[in-house]
Amino acid sequence: MKDDICDTTIIDKKSVEAIKKAMVRHETAERLSETFKALGDPTRIRIIYALSKKELCVCDISATLGMSQSAVSHQLRILRNLKLVKFKKRGKSVYYSLDDEHIMSMFEKCVEHVSEPNKE
Amino acid sequence: MKDDICDTTIIDKKSVEAIKKAMVRHETAERLSETFKALGDPTRIRIIYALSKKELCVCDISATLGMSQSAVSHQLRILRNLKLVKFKKRGKSVYYSLDDEHIMSMFEKCVEHVSEPNKE
């Protein structure tokens, strides 16, 4: 009944044991959640969306979103750290683009999910 | 140069105007980011993963994760609100399962992304 730290009642012991064994590692869950978290902000969603249309420099992203260069730059760092966007320098400017095709796939799946007819 | 609230320099005016017009609505960005945010926590990732294996009641989720029933219940509410999980009552228990196939697609795309060989 209490073969772990937690003293919760277990109803389907067999399933619990099986799933516990197959469970995703804490470290992996952390890594995945960080990536989702990076997409979990409206400003960053709008940046991702803009970059899905075209590679853009920081000041043009700012102009597109109508936000300060500083705010955008801070957000770009987060996206950069999670490898959601990549960048290359060209003169004084830094051009950002989406890192790989998984990002847009996730984005599209999410759009499909929130567009489900039975969702309010 | 300043045809909006923001006084940022614009380098590629044509692209900025075009993308601004095509830009995702604030409301939509908010909705999408909320869904991603719901997946942006290791505990909720582990709940989603467990439920991808099998429909489970709350106490079995608690036991599987080794977390308190209260903590799990609070997290389930968030997943419920975003329609990421659905539930049905059976006796005293409430059984949770994934709401639709988009969730696992997003999950899998995310796994692919973080597993890219060029990511550290």
Place this chain on the structure above:
DNA sequence: ATCTTATATGAACAAGTGTTCATATGTTCA
């Protein structure tokens, strides 16, 4: 009815987040 079990929820608090402001870094051009 009363007791136990399963789940949900409100309050509280530490920890984390996103923006602004000021400033630093780095590049181009005169």
Place this chain on the structure above:
DNA sequence: TGAACATATGAACACTTGTTCATATAAGAT
């Protein structure tokens, strides 16, 4: 070299988030 420009970053602050604890709700069992 120095001025102007494009971007990055540190500090600060209001706001949000995830857990714990205590308790409420609700269903089955005695």
